[in-house]
Amino acid sequence: MRKLTWGMNVSLDGYIAAPGDDLTWGVPSDELFQWWSDRVAVTELALYGRKLWETMSSHWPTADEQPGVIPAHIEFARRWRDMPKVVFSSTTSAVDWNARLVTGDAVAEITQLKTEDGGEMDIGGATLAAAALRAGLIDEYAIVTHPVLVGGGTPFFPTLDHWVNLKLVETRTFPGGVLLTRYETRR
Template structure:
């Protein structure tokens, strides 16, 4: 069974973007960027919500030739990685992506059962739809030194708690990674 990871850069007060939807405060240092490149290389399938897909598709396929090598590397990784994009409004997706518009929970269950690798879920709304069904196996929070005071929360309100076990911490110059597995 594939493992599903929900990971995001998050403010100290728990938001993945600010009130205007901006993420300009999440700029990683080179060590953290390389860490993301390395972990993304190990991911078999990347699940994207519509907003995250549009944000990523606007930038990563178009990285300039004179961009830093670390960015060019992630550009290549992102465009080549198999992606499942969940959206009711998009009619087409590109860059090795498949569009899913309904039965998301069933689709994720099918993807998890289809192998033994790693799936990543990106997008707070998409992750929120999966959490109540117990589909997320691991959480990777990259906590950044900023308090936003509002925006999109990383976690939704839930009917019941999800017990976790802290399995790793790692310090970067621009963030602290907290890795939790579901107990």
């Protein structure tokens, strides 16, 4: 069975985006950016919700062609384009950059993908990840906590009907007081 990881930048008060979908509080240090890039390099399949897809696909396909681009961004852009992706959306009509579109039942599709042979999968996007979490499909959480309180916005964790027991498997500190905590789901 394939492993499914949900990893995101999170404010200390638990939000992945501040009001107005503001993400400016989560600008990574060079070291953290490299960590994210290395995750993309080992991810065999990325699952995106519509909003995250729109954010990523509006920048990374041509980021390596921008004036003054740094080598780390060139590497990430290449890795991102090469990584197979599945985009879940009922309103998007087409996707590109090594992606395919799923307009139907996300939980059913993710359940099927988990049973297939292959390597690790990452999931991103609050709504999509919440559906996978509620269905018990997420195996690991990679929470990158930034030392900022944004006061509201899009929460990392949705309201749940049941507890999800976790086991801490890694902690790591990045510059600026950013803390990575990785947890596996106890089954």
